[in-house]
Amino acid sequence: MAIDARMRAALFAVLVSLGACATDATPDLAAFLERRATCDHLRGEIPDPPDPARMREIEQQTAQTCAGTDAQLAALKTRYRDDPVVSKQLAEFEPRIEAK
Numbered sequence: 001m002a003i004d005a006r007m008r009a010a011l012f013a014v015l016v017s018l019g020a021c022a023t024d025a026t027p028d029l030a031a032f033l034e035r036r037a038t039c040d041h042l043r044g045e046i047p048d049p050p051d052p053a054r055m056r057e058i059e060q061q062t063a064q065t066c067a068g069t070d071a072q073l074a075a076l077k078t079r080y081r082d083d084p085v086v087s088k089q090l091a092e093f094e095p096r097i098e099a100k
Helices: 005-020 027-043 052-066 069-079 084-091
Strands: none
Touching: 027 052, 027 069, 069 084
């Protein structure tokens, strides 16, 4: 799944707003949003024309970047369940993207 321009703009807006009001509780959220945006971008990255070497590189980067994000997303949803703005942003992400 590639991130479209609207999703990138929304993520950027959230990151900017988090930076403006950062507290000890928000750095993990901001780091997750950035990491998951990168993860989702990589998941949609398919070389055209097909290039096996580039595909292996993308698969390695995806595995490294996306590892653990399902559990982290679930934990953040629990942590911020009383914050409607953050909850709405977290709901935009697919809950399970990692292979089992």
